[in-house]
Amino acid sequence: MGRVVAVANQKGGVAKTTTVASLGAAFVVRGLRVLLVDLDPQSSLTFSLGIDPEVGEFSVSDVIRGEVGLTTARLRTSEGMDLVPSTIDLLAAEAMLLPAPQREFVLRRGLEEVLSTYDVVLLDCSPSLGLLTLNALAAADEVLVPLQCEMLSHRGVGQLLDTVADVHRLLNPRLRVRGLLPTMYDKRSTHARAVLGDVKRRYRVPVLNPIPRSVKFAEAPSVGTSIIAADPGSSGARAYFRIADGLLRAWRFGGREVAPGRVSRGVTQLRTSAATDAGGSAGVGGY
Ligand code: ADP
Ligand code: MG
Numbered sequence: 001m002g003r004v005v006a007v008a009n010q011k012g013g014v015a016k017t018t019t020v021a022s023l024g025a026a027f028v029v030r031g032l033r034v035l036l037v038d039l040d041p042q043s044s045l046t047f048s049l050g051i052d053p054e055v056g057e058f059s060v061s062d063v064i065r066g067e068v069g070l071t072t073a074r075l076r077t078s079e080g081m082d083l084v085p086s087t088i089d090l091l092a093a094e095a096m097l098l099p100a101p102q103r104e105f106v107l108r109r110g111l112e113e114v115l116s117t118y119d120v121v122l123l124d125c126s127p128s129l130g131l132l133t134l135n136a137l138a139a140a141d142e143v144l145v146p147l148q149c150e151m152l153s154h155r156g157v158g159q160l161l162d163t164v165a166d167v168h169r170l171l172n173p174r175l176r177v178r179g180l181l182p183t184m185y186d187k188r189s190t191h192a193r194a195v196l197g198d199v200k201r202r203y204r205v206p207v208l209n210p211i212p213r214s215v216k217f218a219e220a221p222s223v224g225t226s227i228i229a230a231d232p233g234s235s236g237a238r239a240y241f242r243i244a245d246g247l248l249r250a251w252r253f254g255g256r257e258v259a260p261g262r263v264s265r266g267v268t269q270l271r272t273s274a275a276t277d278a279g280g281s282a283g284v285g286g287y
Contacts, residue, residue, distance in 0.1 A: 002035065002118035003251055004111065005178065006140035011156050012127035015146045015183035017044045018217055018227075020124040022237070025228035026244035028080040032119040035074065037107075038086035039136055040126035041094075046085040049077045050224020053087040060084045061093035063110045064132075070114045079229050082118075094132050103131060104171050108139035129163050137167040142178040142257060149182050149195040149210070157203060161263045168260040176257040177205045178250075181243065185210035203263060206256045208246070211239045 220230040
C-alpha cells in the first residue's frame with residue numbers, strides 16, 4: 001500500500017512544491033512507484049514538472065467533483081512520477097465541496113482506487129488551511145512541514161500543528177507528524193542558525209536535516225524537471241536524496257515521528273509514538 005505524505009504549510013514560498021517534486025523524483029531514482037497530487041489552484045507543481053495545466057483533459061478538480069477517477073486524471077511526467085495536475089478550476093471545486101457530505105474525505109476516497117499501485121503518494125498542499133488541506137491531512141499517513149529559517153516565517157507552524165492534532169483526533173487517527181523540514185537554509189547565516197535552534201526547542205517534533213539555499217532550485221522548473229534531473233550532483237539534489245533515503249529507512253525499520261498534539265498556548269501534549277525512542281523527540285535531527 002502506498003504511503004501517503006501530505007507536504008503542508010499554510011505559508012506560501014516555503015518550498016512545499018519544490019519538496020514534493022524533488023522527493024518524488026528522488027524516490028523514482030530509488031525504484032519506487034510515485035504519485036504526486038497537485039492540490040494548489042496555482043498549479044506550481046504541474047507547471048514545474050513541465051506540464052501546461054490548460055492543455056490536459058482532466059485535473060484534480062474533476063476528481064474532487066467526482067466526475068472521473070484518479071486513474072483517468074493522472075499523467076506521467078518525464079521523470080517517471082505520475083501526477084494528478086491542478087488547474088485554476090480547483091478554487092471552484094473546493095467551494096463546491098463546502099456543502100458536501102463527508103467533505104473532508106473526498107480525496108481519501110479518490111486515492112483508494114490507486115493506493116495499491118504506488119509505493120508513495122505525495123500531496124502538494126496549497127498555502128491555506130482550507131478544505132483541500134484538510135482533505136490532504138485526512139488522507140495522509142503522515143505530514144511533512146517545510147519551513148524557512150527566518151524569524152517571521154515559522155509563526156504559523158504552531159497553528160498548523162494544532163490543525164494536524166485536530167484532524168488526528170476528529171478525522172484521521174493514523175496521521176503522524178514526520179517532522180519539520182528547514183528549507184533554503186544558509187548555514188553561514190547566524191540568524192538562520194539561531195532560528196533553527198529555536199524551531200528545534202519550540203515545537204517538540206523531529207526536525208530533519210536542512211535543505212541548503214541554492215539558485216539551482218529556481219532554475220530547475222524552467223526546464224520542466226525537478227533538481228534531481230536538472231542537476232543530480234548539486235548540493236540541493238543530494239540533500240533531497242538524503243531526506244528520501246531517511247524516509248525510506250523510517251518506513252522500513254521505524255523512525256522518529258510523533259503523534260500529533262496541540263502545541264499552542266505553551267501547552268505541549270505531544271507524546272512519542274511506539275516507534276520513537278522516549279527521550280528523543282525534542283528537536284532531534286534525522287536524515
Ligand atoms: P511553496 O510551494 O511553499 O509556495 P515553492 O516550492 O514554490 O514554495 O518555492 C518557492 C520559491 O523558492 C521557488 O521559486 C523555488 O524555486 C524557491 N526555492 C525552493 N527551495 C529552495 C532552496 N532550497 N534554495 C533556494 N530557492 C528555493
Ligand atoms: Mg506550492
